[in-house]
Amino acid sequence: MSEFLQHLINMLVLGGTYALLGIGLTLIFGIMNVVNFTHGVLYTFGAYIMFIVVQQLGLNFFLALPVAVLAGWLLGAAIELTLLRPLRGSDIDTTMLVMIGAWIAMQSGALWIWGGVAKSVTTPFPEAPLVLGPVSVSWLRLFVLAAAALLILVTYLLINKTSLGRAMRATFQDHDTASLMGVNVDMIYTSTFAIGSSLAAAAGALLGPVYVIFPQMGDLAAVKAFAIVILGGLGNITGAVIGGFILALAEELGAGYVSSGYRDAMGFLIIIAVLIFRPTGLFARAERVG
């Protein structure tokens, strides 16, 4: 029983960051319809920003987080302005190829700047974990969970309760009509991509100190983000959040009770099942197609 409780705690902590990765990508992949291969690199980028601010500049850990989010926002906006804006209206394959190129270039850039050896970030949290009866969890991971929950809430409110969010939803439903209604469509594209990117960077900034930071760290994260988006249904924020927790649960229980060798395969088994039985995702609403 105590083992099961421990797995559940691990799942909560892991699921929070998976959800963060998932909602960032569902904005870009699900709503903007851009197959964003740079999502993993932005995750890596956020982690390296933490490394620079905390280890190299010696500044405060909590200050580094908003810096990483802002840097992710700026890099996302830059990618949208330089690579995606000129390609607006071209087919999905062209955009995908350009994004693959950007992914390779940025990952090699990180390798060139920081080298292949993993870096770690020191945190202000105590080493001794919080012990609650039979289970224990590190303070750092609790903080990560709380920060992830806060960011998810902010994103949810931004999309559903603000005029920017309304303009975003309108633009991606029908961008000609939105444009006729006075929405600055170009600005909406850029800000959506920038917000999605800043969420990826935030996930990297939160998880970098938990694990170690290296140029390829984003690859597995990106694959998991795609899994979560497919699981939750394209463009569905609530779906991405729940999808993140389901993936974490499958990994924890899969490793705990089936076989740890297949831990990272669990996510893909779920995707296969979802694509066979509910191809629009677990939480897709009924929708008119014609």
Place this chain on the structure above:
Amino acid sequence: MTRALGLVPAVALAAALVGGAAQAQTIKIGVNEPLTGAFAASGTYVVNGAKIAADEINAKGGILGKKIELVIEDNKSNPTEAAAVAEKLITSDKVPVLMGAWGSSLTLAVMPKLMEYETPMVVETSSSGKITTTGNPFIFRISPPSAIEAAAFKGIVDKLALKKVDFLVINNDWGRGTAEDFSKMMKEKGISIGLVETMDQGAQDMSAQLSKIKSSDSETVIVTTAVDQLTLIFKQAAALGLKKRIITTGGSQNPDQIIAQAGAAANGTMHLTTFLPWFPDKTPNPEATNYFITEWKKRGFEFAGCTESFRGYDGIRTAAAAIEKAGKAEPAAIKAALWNINIKGLNGDIVFRKSGPEGKESGQSQPNVYLIEINDGKVAMKTL
């Protein structure tokens, strides 16, 4: 612009010709190591150790009147890349001998290429038994296979009063081979084997496996993986409140890094290593060990890397000694000469004995294995 671009191939060709002429003055040794990916830290240490050996040999005039030149390639911790890199080093750089490829799965992927191009390779780190038992006569290994490690550990298991052990190993030839060889030895000693958990080489979160181990009824966990993953395991085990005794194997632990990263959680842990940089006077070759450690520190590298980098140093010295003995930098001659060398390595004499099926034996030297324990953030030696 078009005209300027047209010049590029011509310039490149000229540069290649000039470069080619210069390269004939050196003897090349191919180095196939993981400089990126899951084993980047370890591979980089090995390469830095290799450079110390090359510089030392060149400072003394080189071999056969020529300087040695290391051609270093990154195998990205990926077996497919490791095989491609070996092919590139042999066919394009024309190296007569290689050193590599750090991990067992990486080395195993390179081995068919060695057969294909009949080029010998000094194996400096890999510990899977399969490497020297499958009949590849181009393999010369200076690192201990996990069976030798297990045999060395056998002497101390009674003193440690082991009753039941769990394993947490990297999910590749190295980890699974270690779990197999150690389980066999322990069963002979009447120790029961509990869980055998694995982790992907790139995995960063081992909380699920550690939670499972935490709830088992064993008192000891044997952990096998490289330093990056080990530090994560120590941190995550501490966060989960895992109180079992941890013993690591494989010699790629960099104990000082564990002390730095895991803090108090490192106390009481034990590690099977293949080098004793903390006690140079207790090594088989104190003079060389002291030289190596001084040189390592002089270059500004972290002391923690010594337990890994010495492999690169010994590996290059082994290859260089064989070239010298062969009298020419040709693969067949070097392969024959490797059987006749006897050099003082940092971890014992490097003399190759035959291992594997008759007629196509691989070479295996008999390095020392040590057990160290971390107490109050300091490394102490345990007698085996």
